[in-house]
Amino acid sequence: MIQLNKHTDYGIVILTHFARYNDAPLLSAKNISDATSLSLPMVSKILKQLLKGGLLKSYQGVKGGYQLSRNPDEISIGEIIEVLDGPLALTECTASTQGACKTEHSCSIKPHWAAINRVMRDALIKLPLSSMTSPIPLWSENDSKRNQIQEKTFYPLKIRIGEKNEHD
Amino acid sequence: MIQLNKHTDYGIVILTHFARYNDAPLLSAKNISDATSLSLPMVSKILKQLLKGGLLKSYQGVKGGYQLSRNPDEISIGEIIEVLDGPLALTECTASTQGACKTEHSCSIKPHWAAINRVMRDALIKLPLSSMTSPIPLWSENDSKRNQIQEKTFYPLKIRIGEKNEHD
DNA sequence: TAAAATAGTACTAAAAAGGTACTGTTTTAT
DNA sequence: ATAAAACAGTACCTTTTTAGTACTATTTTA
Ligand code: FES
Ligand code: FES
Numbered sequence: 218m219i220q221l222n223k224h225t226d227y228g229i230v231i232l233t234h235f236a237r238y239n240d241a242p243l244l245s246a247k248n249i250s251d252a253t254s255l256s257l258p259m260v261s262k263i264l265k266q267l268l269k270g271g272l273l274k275s276y277q278g279v280k281g282g283y284q285l286s287r288n289p290d291e292i293s294i295g296e297i298i299e300v301l302d303g304p305l306a307l308t309e310c311t312a313s314t315q316g317a318c319k320t321e322h323s324c325s326i327k328p329h330w331a332a333i334n335r336v337m338r339d340a341l342i343k344l345p346l347s348s349m350t351s352p353i354p355l356w357s358e359n360d361s362k363r364n365q366i367q368e369k370t371f372y373p374l375k376i377r378i379g380e381k382n383e384h385d
Numbered sequence: 386m387i388q389l390n391k392h393t394d395y396g397i398v399i400l401t402h403f404a405r406y407n408d409a410p411l412l413s414a415k416n417i418s419d420a421t422s423l424s425l426p427m428v429s430k431i432l433k434q435l436l437k438g439g440l441l442k443s444y445q446g447v448k449g450g451y452q453l454s455r456n457p458d459e460i461s462i463g464e465i466i467e468v469l470d471g472p473l474a475l476t477e478c479t480a481s482t483q484g485a486c487k488t489e490h491s492c493s494i495k496p497h498w499a500a501i502n503r504v505m506r507d508a509l510i511k512l513p514l515s516s517m518t519s520p521i522p523l524w525s526e527n528d529s530k531r532n533q534i535q536e537k538t539f540y541p542l543k544i545r546i547g548e549k550n551e552h553d
Numbered sequence: 554t555a556a557a558a559t560a561g562t563a564c565t566a567a568a569a570a571g572g573t574a575c576t577g578t579t580t581t582a583t
Numbered sequence: 584a585t586a587a588a589a590c591a592g593t594a595c596c597t598t599t600t601t602a603g604t605a606c607t608a609t610t611t612t613a
Contacts (some may be wrong), residue, residue: 218471219387223571226476229501233494245589258573265591278580279588294501303386308394326401329517333397333462333509340508341501349497391602413558426604433560446611447557560609568601578591583584 225301227255228263232272232297233349236289243282263301270300289350295341305338393469395423396431400440400465401517404457411450431469438468457518463509473506 221229231249238244246264250257264283267273272292273283285292299305308330389397399417406412414432418425432451435441440460441451453460467473476498 218474218477219389219466220477221387221475222569226478230494233497237493247589256572259571261590262572268590275590276580277578277590280581281579281589283590298387306386307389309386309388310394325405326398326517329401329519332512332516336508336512337505340504344500344504348500349494351497390600415558424603427602429559430603436559443559444611445559445609448612449558449610451559554613556612558609558611561607562605563607564603564605566601566603568599570597570599572595572597574595575593576591577593578589580589581587583586 219307221298222302224263224266225298227253227259228267228301229294229297229349231255231260231263232267232285232292232346235273235283235285236292236346236350239285239289243276243280243284245282248282266301267297272297272300289347290345292346293342294344294346294349295338297346298341305341306334307337308334387475389466390470392431392434393466395421395427396435396469397462397465397517399423399428399431400435400453400460400514403441403451403453404460404514404518407453407457411444411448411452413450416450434469435465440465440468457515458513460514461510462512462514462517463506465514466509473509474502475505476502 230253234249234252235244246257246261249255249264250260253260264273264275268275268283272286274286275281275283295305310327311330311334398421402417402420403412414425414429417423417432418428421428432441432443436443436451440454442454443449443451463473478495479498479502
């Protein structure tokens with residue numbers, strides 16, 4: 218299911234909380250833990266990763282805590298994932314990586330992997346954290362069916378990327 | 386790194402092979418194994434999954450083998466992933482899933498997860514298998530830098546989805 | 554009837570994820 | 584000074600998932 222790991226999942230929840238309380242001066246790990254029902258060690262660990270990744274600023278001491286390093290509309294979901302889970306790539310085999318595959322010499326699709334990775338990364342890099350805090354979700358009840366994962370759908374595809382149109 | 390599992394990775398390689406030899410009558414598991422340097426049991430296992438998922442047709446017996454059930458431009462990379470790895474969702478917690486999270490009652494972003502999942506799924510569903518077989522990759526050497534994963538990039542985002550423009 | 558192929562199931566070793574514990578450092582308030 | 588509350592860093596262990604293999608049965612052709 219190509220699932221986000223829990224850390225990343227929690228990280229998005231946590232940062233969404235920061236985005237929602239962006240007015241508040243500082244939020245401590247304890248604050249977040251209480252608000253999200255995640256264990257304190259867990260929250261603490263994730264906050265440290267986000268700090269290291271440059272998405273949060275921290276202040277030590279008894280009145281310390283964390284805050285977003287940028288505005289919520291200047292942080293993307295894709296960026297969060299990259300900080301907590303590494304590069305946004307579905308395959309480690311791209312044109313730029315050498316020696317990742319043992320079947321490399323006989324593989325003819327290596328140069329094409331980049332397409333898959335790029336398509337996916339672009340999509341998530343464009344989605345801002347602020348989209349998680351809008352009071353009314355983008356997809357109302359009416360629309361919810363359209364946005365669910367539909368397993369049995371047939372997708373008629375006529376797109377041929379990188380090929381010239383027959384009528385050219 | 387949100388990586389595809391090996392089965393799915395191999396599956397795309399295998400189907401790309403089918404797409405490239407779409408003229409050939411039937412390809413056996415042995416054929417594929419030889420062509421891809423993947424072990425026969427492995428190939429066999431993946432072919433069965435693809436069959437079950439409706440992407441391949443099979444014929445038994447000594448002259449048997451597999452072939453694509455549709456044209457390569459009518460099969461999407463996203464669909465392949467869904468067959469081999471389950472629903473294309475980054476989180477299992479969506480508006481439609483109930484009881485997936487224990488912190489469900491206190492979670493305010495549940496309705497927003499769908500945005501992340503949809504953005505990602507749409508991107509991959511639009512990418513056809515045929516894009517893996519074009520002789521010259523979409524991204525030439527010149528372009529390769531642009532398509533690599535750039536870790537330190539800053540992304541100025543001003544997109545606010547679902548919010549009205551101030552000047553409206 | 555033997556050979557070559559698909560069909561289906563089950564098992565195991567290795568790797569990754571998830572979570573917790575522990576120790577140290579910095580700042581504030583008494 | 585000193586205690587308390589917060590961040591900082593590291594290491595460990597358990598559980599789950601992944602990856603790969605093995606084995607048996609069925610189908611078709613020569
Ligand atoms: S998949 Fe890596 S070389 Fe082909
Ligand atoms: S993440 Fe599942 S309920 Fe909030």
